[in-house]
Amino acid sequence: MKELRNISPRRVCLADSMLKLIGLGLSADLITLRSLLELMKCKRILIDSYTSMWFPSLDSLIDILRKLSKHCVKVYRESLEGKAINEIIAMSREEDVCIAVAGDPLIATTHSSLIVEAFKQGVEVEVIPSTSILSIAISLSCLQAYRFGKCVTLVKPRNGIVFEYPIYVIEENRNRNLHTILLLDLDVAQGYYMTPKEAANLLVKLQERLGKRVLDYDDYLIILGAIGSEYGSIQVLKLYELIEGEERYNTPPYTLIIPAKKLHPMEEECIEMLRLRKLYFRPRISMTDIYKVIRVLSSDYE
Amino acid sequence: MKELRNISPRRVCLADSMLKLIGLGLSADLITLRSLLELMKCKRILIDSYTSMWFPSLDSLIDILRKLSKHCVKVYRESLEGKAINEIIAMSREEDVCIAVAGDPLIATTHSSLIVEAFKQGVEVEVIPSTSILSIAISLSCLQAYRFGKCVTLVKPRNGIVFEYPIYVIEENRNRNLHTILLLDLDVAQGYYMTPKEAANLLVKLQERLGKRVLDYDDYLIILGAIGSEYGSIQVLKLYELIEGEERYNTPPYTLIIPAKKLHPMEEECIEMLRLRKLYFRPRISMTDIYKVIRVLSSDYE
Structure with a gap:
């Protein structure tokens, strides 16, 4: 019609x-x-x-x-x-x-x-x-929304080309005392998902290469994995813990948040809590629910 | 149990x-x-x-x-x-x-x-x-997500105190060629919602007061109003059009986006299109739908 x-x-x-x-x-x-x-x-x-x-x-x-x-x-x-x-x-x-x-x-x-x-x-x-992960990462991070600077994707070196840009973004945000959302590279078709540990090593390599000291080994990172899934997790680790520890993040996609150098007391307390407790997002909606809801929403249109 | x-x-x-x-x-x-x-x-x-x-x-x-x-x-x-x-x-x-x-x-x-x-x-x-309005404003703006700097709320002067901070945030973002999300002040209990026109006048006043020239009269602003409602709208206006025109934004809450000085060609084209066409978000879900969906989701738990 x-x-x-x-x-x-x-x-x-x-x-x-x-x-x-x-x-x-x-x-x-x-x-x-x-x-x-x-x-x-x-x-x-x-x-x-x-x-x-x-x-x-x-x-x-x-x-x-x-x-x-x-x-x-x-x-x-x-x-x-x-x-x-x-x-x-x-x-x-x-x-x-x-x-x-x-x-x-x-x-x-x-x-x-x-x-x-x-x-x-x-x-x-x-x-x-x-x-979107852009707002949900902020929401689940315990950090204040208006303290986030520009976000950036950390890209895997390809064909000998190392993408240095992300370290400059993080540096600029940290110089202005802002948090950074760092989306980790993925290639769904190739089944490639950069892991948090790989990202941490790449960041350290990048700053060594450029002679910068943007991140210290005992800076906190917030690690979000597979948000919305049953394996979804939010963890707070220090950079050295991520580099030295075993890779325990099985489910992509991953997002890192690099907090500003100086935190608001409320942010600091909240991050400490997250660090101790490990927050999980436990999914409760099944595909059967989705099916039933679509059927209910359809009923007016059939 | x-x-x-x-x-x-x-x-x-x-x-x-x-x-x-x-x-x-x-x-x-x-x-x-x-x-x-x-x-x-x-x-x-x-x-x-x-x-x-x-x-x-x-x-x-x-x-x-x-x-x-x-x-x-x-x-x-x-x-x-x-x-x-x-x-x-x-x-x-x-x-x-x-x-x-x-x-x-x-x-x-x-x-x-x-x-x-x-x-x-x-x-x-x-x-x-x-x-959240933080990601949906980005999504509906035609602007690239990774070009947004820090966001800020524009607050109405109260008890003789004028909050200058937002103009500094916009200035810093624009100096770095980043877009700014500007949430407009509201006080639901008092029924106060800053309008886009009020915001534009306040911004101009702020920059005059501080002797700055952060925004020009022919800079574009993206104006989002009541997103998600039947009165929801996204409009692109130049600053002078907003100041000189009639107030046509009846439904709060409002969010402004102040684009970076230099746009990516794709952003520029998209903003031009938005300016000509006026995008509306037409709501289709009724409260009866909500009721039916909750009932369907409940059925497994009763």
Whole structure:
């Protein structure tokens, strides 16, 4: 059915399909009602399987969507970038195309180029935001949100190229007494996930190479792993403990937080508590729950 | 029923109640399944009604929770701070106490002091994170996440005191070519919400007072209002347009984003598109949906 839809204050047009970017949040526990509703309403769903992981697993979500008769495919980087963008936009003129992404759909640059291109070609776009590691890492860290500086991804050296940039970001944040979120490199297609220990060694190597002393061995690091999953954990370790200890972080993806040099007394107390107690996020939502909720939300639309 | 629960790697104890901080996200659309499940399982719920707003309304959520026989009360700042903290902790030794907060529960400092105190007194705490304006503002802004500097709240002058700090934060971010999230002051109890226009005038006044030129009249501002609600909007205006135009932002709370001086070409294109088209977030989840979902999630526990 053609629907009269207001797409700008200046013009009204007949639009019967659009492109939707849907955030899946970090996990079944951390998905929003709106994203479930959108998945239910969409016939053609492309599941971005390279940006990050989703718990318990993207495959279990795909199973459910297929059970609900959705045309649902897993896609990789090459299907959402470059030339593929025009194909997606063409498709979304025929029927709603939903691109579902773990976390929030617009943290990755790739997806914003898709929006710009769709806008240019006159295709309507809707963004359904969701839970993101960027705010949840802050929330679970015990640190104050307004004391975070710019965030950065620590990238594994590749083809002899060592990416020095992250150490400069951390240095600048620490010089301004700000915390840093350090996303650890991952390559889902290759099954590569930088571990916290690997990251710690890389940081030390980087600062030695550049003759800097950004981090001391007894500085605290906050280590978040697989947030939203049953293996999810938040730990506080000193840099030397991370380097010398055994690698005990089995489940990616990982995020480190490097606290500012000087903490607020409340932050300090809270970090000390975290260090002693180990906070776990225990998932309680099952894929059966997801299925039931989608069915309930669908009932008005069938 | 007493439940054997592992609270640290070193000890196992009998815990039959705990303190939970539950994020409600920004709205019915942006609430997570986990938060709904937790609300359903909790008997005693304190709804923090001063941190921010929730859409369609906290009262409609309270109605539903009461219909489900929850002991559910709206609380104000004085009931979650200072001396009240000990009362809450004492209560949570008797039965689960859930403090439900719009957005993510740990963005406000108040709630981290509650956690620290509970930890000190040996009470278990669980944090259920949620969608937050801090990441959703980034996501909906078209700007790249790793180019955001520290965020800050623009506070209304009170009792003759003018808070100059925000202009320094914006200046520092802009000198480093970073974007700034500027949360606008609100006082839910007093019904005060700083408007975008009020904010723009205050910023100009601040920089005149300090003899700075941090913002030019033709710099772009991204204005987010009531995200998650049916009045939610994202607009791009130049500073002078905001100052000279009529106040057209009827629904708080508001957040401004002040882009860096130099934009990435993709950011520039995307902002131009946003400026032309006006993006709306159209809510689709009703309170009836929330009720139905809670009922479905409850069915395994009854």
